[in-house]
Amino acid sequence: MQQTVSKGYPKRESNIIANNIETQVPPELSHWLDSVAMQRDKQAFTALFQFFAPKIRRFGIKQLGSEAQANELVQETMTNVWRKAHLYNVDKGAATTWVYTVMRNASFDMLRRIKAKNEQNLGDDIWPIDMAQDEAQSEESNFGDHLMEKQMLNYVNTLPPAQQAVVKGVYYQELSQEQLAQQLGVPIGTVKSRLRLALAKLKQQMGEQYND
Amino acid sequence: MIKHHPTSNVLSGFVAGDLPASVAIIVASHVELCRECANHVQQLTEQAAMQAFDMTADDDWLNDQVQLGDTSPQHINDIDHDGIDSNDMELACDSRAMIDAITASPAQVKSAVAQTVTEIEVAGQRISLPRAMKSIGLREWQGLGKLSRARLALDDDELRASLLHIDKGGSVPCHTHKGFEITLLLQGSFDDEMGHYTAGDFIWLDGDHTHQPITQEGCVCLTVSSDAIHFTQGMSQLLNPIGRFIY
Ligand SMILES: [Zn+2]
Numbered sequence: 433m434q435q436t437v438s439k440g441y442p443k444r445e446s447n448i449i450a451n452n453i454e455t456q457v458p459p460e461l462s463h464w465l466d467s468v469a470m471q472r473d474k475q476a477f478t479a480l481f482q483f484f485a486p487k488i489r490r491f492g493i494k495q496l497g498s499e500a501q502a503n504e505l506v507q508e509t510m511t512n513v514w515r516k517a518h519l520y521n522v523d524k525g526a527a528t529t530w531v532y533t534v535m536r537n538a539s540f541d542m543l544r545r546i547k548a549k550n551e552q553n554l555g556d557d558i559w560p561i562d563m564a565q566d567e568a569q570s571e572e573s574n575f576g577d578h579l580m581e582k583q584m585l586n587y588v589n590t591l592p593p594a595q596q597a598v599v600k601g602v603y604y605q606e607l608s609q610e611q612l613a614q615q616l617g618v619p620i621g622t623v624k625s626r627l628r629l630a631l632a633k634l635k636q637q638m639g640e641q642y643n644d
Numbered sequence: 645m646i647k648h649h650p651t652s653n654v655l656s657g658f659v660a661g662d663l664p665a666s667v668a669i670i671v672a673s674h675v676e677l678c679r680e681c682a683n684h685v686q687q688l689t690e691q692a693a694m695q696a697f698d699m700t701a702d703d704d705w706l707n708d709q710v711q712l713g714d715t716s717p718q719h720i721n722d723i724d725h726d727g728i729d730s731n732d733m734e735l736a737c738d739s740r741a742m743i744d745a746i747t748a749s750p751a752q753v754k755s756a757v758a759q760t761v762t763e764i765e766v767a768g769q770r771i772s773l774p775r776a777m778k779s780i781g782l783r784e785w786q787g788l789g790k791l792s793r794a795r796l797a798l799d800d801d802e803l804r805a806s807l808l809h810i811d812k813g814g815s816v817p818c819h820t821h822k823g824f825e826i827t828l829l830l831q832g833s834f835d836d837e838m839g840h841y842t843a844g845d846f847i848w849l850d851g852d853h854t855h856q857p858i859t860q861e862g863c864v865c866l867t868v869s870s871d872a873i874h875f876t877q878g879m880s881q882l883l884n885p886i887g888r889f890i891y
Pocket residue numbers: 646648649650674678679680681682
């Protein structure tokens with residue numbers, strides 16, 4: 433089994449890594465990423481894997497707390513490196529910074545899956561990995577119109593007329609409760625209690641409809 | 645001109661991936677608008693990367709090179725006899741299998757990751773939403789008088805994230821929070837007891853602060869809060885039953 437492990441490993445590059453141990457990261461990393469992006473170069477990917485996998489595993493154990501999760505993080509991160517290498521741009525930063533971003537994003541999404549059983553991946557939205565992103569591109573999304581006033585008015589219109597008058601006076605005409613009491617010819621205590629009833633009813637309606 | 649930024653600690657937590665999702669999103673949304681913080685985040689990310697991928701601190705690394713890097717099968721046998729941990733050997737085999745599996749998968753199609761900007765219309769004005777929010781839906785707008793908000797469809801424990809719109813001349817009555825409240829001003833401006841805020845400003849208030857934002861021109865904010873707001877003064881206390889609808 434061991435023999436297959438070593439087959440095809442670019443020895444020249446491993447020597448370069450060894451020689452550069454004092455000067456932190458091997459300069460070939462970004463070149464390897466390029467080869468993966470341009471030529472789907474498995475040798476280059478293997479070299480990247482040898483360099484990053486043990487470190488990602490160590491990061492994963494720290495962040496996710498288990499060997500199994502750490503291995504999954506290696507799998508997830510290195511899969512993204514293989515599939516998205518074309519998003520890396522050597523002019524905009526070091527390969528290690530880009531791979532860190534890919535790893536941290538995968539780890540963030542995994543942690544949300546573990547803790548909150550939440551399958552929604554947000555990492556790449558929060559920390560973009562696309563270094564060549566097209567700023568000009570824009571897409572308008574349809575969330576509908578700003579319905580607040582109409583919608584609110586619909587709620588208010590379901591209230592008994594006396595309560596409607598109070599809510600509209602306070603929120604739409606911005607009258608004080610004293611002014612309103614005068615206008616409606618009722619004691620201020622009545623204005624207060626109508627408002628209280630109205631708000632309770634609105635709260636109930638909004639609560640029923642939105643339920644959050 | 646942005647004057648209010650996340651603290652260095654918050655930015656470090658952001659880079660480390662340690663913040664809750666809704667807080668990470670509001671920090672990311674500020675960073676999109678703020679060159680100063682974008683540069684800071686870039687530096688912190690470089691540092692975090694150096695730390696995570698630090699070669700000198702990595703003892704396993706040399707072993708891996710010996711174990712995986714030498715090409716001759718005999719050499720491997722020699723090492724084997726020299727007593728390399730069989731665990732490590734298993735790990736190495738797993739690695740090879742993983743590499744084979746990964747490299748069998750296709751590259752991602754470029755268009756699938758195209759960045760998009762989402763715009764929405766609020767009170768007759770178009771505003772661009774932060775990219776960090778692009779996969780997150782908005783619930784319907786609801787509100788009362790000059791205040792309205794749309795909650796983000798984001799599941800994040802007890803934290804609530806919302807877009808908040810305050811119309812021209814509107815205000816949020818004086819209120820406190822039991823937990824914390826983060827506001828990122830996306831458009832327009834507002835004032836409170838502590839100052840004047842313009843688009844891009846990032847304001848983190850803890851529960852011991854009381855404030856009453858007032859806006860002349862109207863504003864749209866992204867907010868994250870850990871609790872329903874609690875109105876503290878006079879008649880606005882009547883609003884407490886619906887305080888939870890506003891933030
Ligand atoms: Zn900033």
